[in-house]
Amino acid sequence: MLLKFSDGDSRFVTIDDTNLNVRNNEELLKSILAGYVKNRELINRIDDAQRYNEIRTQSSRQVWEAFQNLVSDPNSIYTTKNYYRDIKIINVAILSQNVATIDFQAEITNPTRTEVSYKKYRSAIEYDFRNQSSNYVDTLKNPTGFIVDKYQVTQILDEKGKK
Numbered sequence: 001m002l003l004k005f006s007d008g009d010s011r012f013v014t015i016d017d018t019n020l021n022v023r024n025n026e027e028l029l030k031s032i033l034a035g036y037v038k039n040r041e042l043i044n045r046i047d048d049a050q051r052y053n054e055i056r057t058q059s060s061r062q063v064w065e066a067f068q069n070l071v072s073d074p075n076s077i078y079t080t081k082n083y084y085r086d087i088k089i090i091n092v093a094i095l096s097q098n099v100a101t102i103d104f105q106a107e108i109t110n111p112t113r114t115e116v117s118y119k120k121y122r123s124a125i126e127y128d129f130r131n132q133s134s135n136y137v138d139t140l141k142n143p144t145g146f147i148v149d150k151y152q153v154t155q156i157l158d159e160k161g162k163k
Helices: 026-041 048-057 061-072 136-141
Strands: 002-006 011-015 084-094 099-109 116-129 146-156
Touching: 026 048, 026 084, 026 099, 026 116, 026 146, 048 061, 048 136, 061 146
Parallel strands: none
Antiparallel strands: 002 011, 084 099, 099 116, 116 146
16 A cells, blocks of 8 residues: 655654554654645635535544535635635644644735745644545545544744733
8 A cells, every 4th residue: 555645844754554543653644734734724716616526525423514614604704705725734732542633834925925934823622533435536635544533723822821
């Protein structure tokens, strides 16, 4: 089995047998978790739909439906015109077998980059790995069976308590 995970910041490739236990490979697990957060939180108006489809294959029905509602809400950042957000992963902490936190910084800007601001966030994720019973295309997008069961984002305030 060949597994390849890559994003704009890094490339991670591993070759292993079909009995791969992702939980035992900390670097691979952290890469999957960071990739999920980056795909979900990035807003670039170019490949959003493709990334959201990948999020669908990696989310429980409840998490996916909540995300769909957020993305389609006329008052959300996802539907705000001229709002772009780049994501830089700062830290991935695996707290237990099924829980992790991912700290990230969002660079928020407009199309001409005349306005730029930064905010830090922490995502808390409850996840699992399940056998894929969906279609072939979804299995290709999520070969490990990684599924997010709960997802929560909180803004991290600086030392002075300012946002």
